[in-house]
């Protein structure tokens with residue numbers, strides 16, 4: 640639950656303005672049509688409400704559940720840019736080191752191996768049995784490309800954003 644007593648973070652106020660959250664009339668169409676809301680605790684209407692009230696939603700885990708399918712935004716009768724809001728909140732959350740564990744793992748894997756989720760030995764075994772290459776072609780299959788990719792990640796200082 641968001642603590643509304645604390646001062647409203649400036650960045651939340653900016654996102655409320657830029658994404659037209661202030662237009663929201665709490666009709667609930669967004670949540671009703673959200674496919675992720677049907678299988679998780681993501682409630683985009685509630686998140687928009689909390690943001691409009693100045694709550695700090697950056698630590699919320701469900702911020703990362705949205706698949707950015709845009710259904711809520713297309714159906715919003717008031718033109719609230721829900722998806723931009725989600726993406727902006729995520730961006731700010733990352734700056735504060737609020738990465739979901741799974742994303743942390745994917746980024747570390749990407750850096751070390753060139754793929755977010757390396758294939759398990761069982762999958763490799765089944766691929767070979769099916770007559771496929773051991774692994775599909777990607778950055779991880781080329782030392783040279785992996786080296787260039789690591790350089791890019793270093794330049795972006797991506798790893799320093801992850802809480803260790």
Ligand code: SF4
Nearest residue numbers: 663664666667669715
């Ligand atoms: S559909 Fe739009 S107006 Fe309705 S609750 Fe969602 S964001 Fe607010």
Ligand code: SF4
Nearest residue numbers: 673705706708709711
């Ligand atoms: S964009 Fe995100 S919040 Fe909106 S409907 Fe799709 S999954 Fe739900």
